Amino acid sequence: xxxxxxxxxxxxxxxxxxxxxxxxxxxxxxxxxxxxxxxxxxxxxxxxxxxxxxxxxxxxxxxxxxxxxxxxxxxxxxxxxxxxxxxxxxxxxxxxxxxxxxxxxxxxxxxxxxxx
Amino acid sequence: xxxxxxxxxxxxxxxxxxxxxxxxxxxxxxxxxxxxxxxxxxxxxxxxxxxxxxxxxxxxxxxxxxxxxxxxxxxxxxxxxxxxxxxxxxxxxxxxxxxxxxxxxxxxxxxxxxx
Numbered sequence: 299x300x301x302x303x304x305x306x307x308x309x310x311x312x313x314x315x316x317x318x319x320x321x322x323x324x325x326x327x328x329x330x331x332x333x334x335x336x337x338x339x340x341x342x343x344x345x346x347x348x349x350x351x352x353x354x355x356x357x358x359x360x361x362x363x364x365x366x367x368x369x370x371x372x373x374x375x376x377x378x379x380x381x382x383x384x385x386x387x388x389x390x391x392x393x394x395x396x397x398x399x400x401x402x403x404x405x406x407x408x409x410x411x412x413x414x
Numbered sequence: 415x416x417x418x419x420x421x422x423x424x425x426x427x428x429x430x431x432x433x434x435x436x437x438x439x440x441x442x443x444x445x446x447x448x449x450x451x452x453x454x455x456x457x458x459x460x461x462x463x464x465x466x467x468x469x470x471x472x473x474x475x476x477x478x479x480x481x482x483x484x485x486x487x488x489x490x491x492x493x494x495x496x497x498x499x500x501x502x503x504x505x506x507x508x509x510x511x512x513x514x515x516x517x518x519x520x521x522x523x524x525x526x527x528x529x
Contacts, residue, residue: 330516334520339525340522340523341507341520341521341522341523342458342507342520344517344520347517349516388457388458392516392518399446399448399511399515399516399517399518400463401448401450401460401463401473402448402458402460402509402518403460404457404458404459405457406456406457407456407457
């Protein structure tokens with residue numbers, strides 16, 4: 299069964315500093331990988347996704363992520379965080395059964411706190 | 415494009431009653447819709463997958479008689495929580511994918527509180 303590990307439950311970063319959120323997955327085949335952000339009481343917003351091709355993926359709000367097959371990782375990065383980036387971040391993995399999307403497996407999330 | 419709505423956004427119901435949550439794809443046809451559940455400060459857990467015109471597939475441990483899912487059209491799926499109990503209080507989020515597509519588009523969620 300697939301699994302997603304986000305080893306950091308909380309991360310505190312100073313505003314303007316760089317950020318890296320870790321995500322490791324366990325999957326039998328090449329997965330489809332996603333990063334979502336969720337503000338309190340809100341739904342999910344897609345930051346970026348990886349299906350195939352270039353392993354460095356650019357997303358919205360200045361985020362990027364790199365798929366490393368050898369490490370089964372898909373870490374999220376941002377060179378300079380803003381106070382508005384404070385939120386819950388979820389890494390998710392999915393696959394296709396051949397006819398379209400299957401349900402996603404989510405990591406437990408990383409709560410990002412921004413210090414002024 | 416690819417907007418998914420949910421209704422209601424919040425609902426409070428009494429223990430023992432049933433409540434229906436709607437998930438609509440507003441600008442695309444969704445062959446497949448998914449229902450997730452999120453407890454406070456926890457991750458999302460897939461409850462079931464629904465395909466238009468067929469029975470939903472439930473994840474292990476999810477009671478299909480308690481969480482009734484209907485996907486009667488390419489733009490609407492409903493989740494009915496039957497005989498709700500306080501432990502069913504949660505944030506329910508749906509998502510939808512286009513025919514043959516791999517990306518899921520998420521709704522804004524429905525906060526269910528059972529008193």
